[in-house]
Amino acid sequence: MAETPIRKTSLERLEYAIIVSTLLFLVVMTVQPLLNLLAISFSDPTNVAGMNGLTILPHGFSPEVWSLLIQHPQVQRGVINSIFITVASTVLGVAFTALMAWGLSRPNLPGRRFIFILVLVTIVFEPGIIPDYFINKRLGLLDTYWAPILFKLVNAWYLIILIRFFEEIPSELLEASELDGANPFQVFWTVVLPLARPALATITLFYFVFHWNEFFRAMIYLNDQSKWPLQVVLRQFVVEGDKLMIVGKDASDSYSGASQINIRALKAGMILLTIVPILAIYPLILKFFTKGTMSGALKG
Missing domain, CATH: 1.10.3720.10 (MetI-like)
Structure with missing residues (x-):
């Protein structure tokens, strides 16, 4: 006999959403600087000057560095x-x-x-x-x-x-x-x-x-x-x-x-x-x- 799934209350769903959102935010804040460094290091050296701290994709791929x-x-x-x-x-x-x-x-x-x-x-x-x-x-x-x-x-x-x-x-x-x-x-x-x-x-x-x-x-x-x-x-x-x-x-x-x-x-x-x-x-x-x-x- 299948068990009836336990339904979460509105407060429990809100708490879960807040916890997941907070963890995702912390993950993004941790990974983003690393991706920025990776993007800068693999970008074309002539394009690096125009890159800011939020860039996570290389501007013109180059392994020269x-x-x-x-x-x-x-x-x-x-x-x-x-x-x-x-x-x-x-x-x-x-x-x-x-x-x-x-x-x-x-x-x-x-x-x-x-x-x-x-x-x-x-x-x-x-x-x-x-x-x-x-x-x-x-x-x-x-x-x-x-x-x-x-x-x-x-x-x-x-x-x-x-x-x-x-x-x-x-x-x-x-x-x-x-x-x-x-x-x-x-x-x-x-x-x-x-x-x-x-x-x-x-x-x-x-x-x-x-x-x-x-x-x-x-x-x-x-x-x-x-x-x-x-x-x-x-x-x-x-x-x-x-x-x-x-x-x-x-x-x-x-x-x-x-x-x-x-x-x-x-x-x-x-x-x-x-x-x-x-x-x-x-x-x-x-x-x-x-x-x-x-x-x-x-x-x-």
């Missing part, structure tokens, strides 16, 4: 450096954060409360850039990739997230693993980490976004331009304009044509180049957010 950006050595090195620094920082950050969080989540850890207070102190009293710079200088990390990689290797906020998550894991699962003969590392690797996939996915995304967007420390610690991440290249391009694209090139070099490309189109392309990796990683991480914390135990 992207061809210049993709082939330019400075941009290529910046992309490679950003990927290396971000991936290394994220992998090390998640690993050390998970290990430290697991230790601090154990109630029998000696000095646990004192260590946790020290973690909270780093949130309230964050070290300044000057002592941070001198520490890196004394350790010989200036002009090396380790300077931006080791910056905030363990983020206190992300550490607290994992500590609270680990504390919610049922002790019965841990005790059962120990009775089966598993050592502490095996318990952590085979039981705790599979259960913590949603939390680990969350802090992985946080670490990735943080290190990908970080440019200030890299700008200070890295004087060697060949080690600049893409964000520093973008910052220098915004400051110097098309000089960054043609500096050090021969007159016969194809990059000398950068001065004929509208600077606004180049900026739009550079901005999109720094945004695309973040947009690409979100779908890969979001699938873990919907999984329950007990999925690992069920699969085991």
